[in-house]
Amino acid sequence: DADVTQTPRNRITKTGKRIMLECSQTKGHDRMYWYRQDPGLGLRLIYYSFDVKDINKGEISDGYSVSRQAQAKFSLSLESAIPNQTALYFCATSDGTRYEQYFGPGTRLTVT
Amino acid sequence: AQSVTQPDIHITVSEGASLELRCNYSYGATPYLFWYVQSPGQGLQLLLKYFSGDTLVQGIKGFEAEFKRSQSSFNLRKPSVHWSDAAEYFCAVGGGSNYKLTFGKGTLLTVNP
Numbered sequence: 001d002a003d004v005t006q007t008p009r010n011r012i013t014k015t016g017k018r019i020m021l022e023c024s025q026t027k028g029h030d031r032m033y034w035y036r037q038d039p040g041l042g043l044r045l046i047y048y049s050f051d052v053k054d055i056n057k058g059e060i061s062d063g064y065s066v067s068r069q070a071q072a073k074f075s076l077s078l079e080s081a082i083p084n085q086t087a088l089y090f091c092a093t094s095d096g097t098r099y100e101q102y103f104g105p106g107t108r109l110t111v112t
Numbered sequence: 113a114q115s116v117t118q119p120d121i122h123i124t125v126s127e128g129a130s131l132e133l134r135c136n137y138s139y140g141a142t143p144y145l146f147w148y149v150q151s152p153g154q155g156l157q158l159l160l161k162y163f164s165g166d167t168l169v170q171g172i173k174g175f176e177a178e179f180k181r182s183q184s185s186f187n188l189r190k191p192s193v194h195w196s197d198a199a200e201y202f203c204a205v206g207g208g209s210n211y212k213l214t215f216g217k218g219t220l221l222t223v224n225p
Contacts, residue, residue: 004155005141031211040121042202043156052210078158090131090155099144099163099206101213 003027004104012110014082021076021107023091031094033101034066035057036087038092043090049074081111103112114139114205116216124222125193133188133219135177135203145186146204146213147177156202162186173197198223 004025013019023032031050035043035058045058048064055066063085067075078085088108092101115138125131137143144163148156160171167179177188186203200220206213 040217043215045212048212092156094211099213100146100158100161101209102158103148105155 004091004093006089006104009105010108014112015082016065017081019078019081019109021089021091021109023074023076023104025072025091025093025102025104027067027093027102028071029032029093029095029102031090031096032068033090033092033094034064034074034076035090035092037090037106038087043046046076046089061087070095078109078111081109083111085109086111114143114207114214116203116214118184118201118203118216118219120219121217122220122222124224126224127195128192131188131190131193131197131221133201133203133221135186135188135216136184137186137203137205138184139205139207141207145177145179147171147175147186147188148202148204148215149173149199150202151199152219159188159201163196175184193221193223195223195225197221 007022033048034046049055049068052068065077070096090106091104094101117136146161147159150156162169162179200218202218203216204213
């Protein structure tokens with residue numbers, strides 16, 4: 001089984017709808033991250049969390065919110081989706097002593 | 113602020129040819145450097161990392177990278193490319209207490225038969 005899972009893998013939604021992307025991990029890592037990937041722009045950090053009570057904004061947090069329900073679960077919400085939030089979203093994890101991050105398979109989100 | 117530049121957006125090589133993907137970073141202290149690969153429809157997989165010590169690091173799938181502090185570079189190399197290496201490659205830099213990584217915009221590798 002994959003160490004970092006994301007659901008759903010693909011989602012099409014309409015402008016103005018609320019949507020939640022979920023991430024679960026079995027690696028036992030404390031740190032979790034949400035990125036979005038756009039063609040030609042690489043990965044940009046949306047939010048990150050060092051533990052259940054520690055959540056931090058990344059470089060592009062506007063229009064997004066997160067919830068760290070448990071050490072293993074980190075959800076990303078779009079309260080009112082807009083077309084320019086169409087992107088590939090990745091969840092990643094890392095442990096408390098290392099910098100390398102481990103990525104989930106991604107969620108492709110389309111907002112029409 | 114830390115940053116990463118991958119000067120080549122797209123590179124095409126023939127199968128069996130050698131490969132070098134360029135990465136330049138900006139970071140105020142000793143950086144932690146990474147190369148990730150993203151195959152079509154997949155997440156990012158860690159190829160190799162540099163933390164300290166030997167400046168030539170070996171990774172998975174026959175890749176290696178060399179850290180050159182004087183040039184602020186961390187170029188990825190492979191002596192003989194296979195068709196399965198076609199993917200997008202990302203360089204990343206991290207350091208400090210925030211444990212964040214900054215990614216480059218990626219280099220897309222096409223491998224011709």
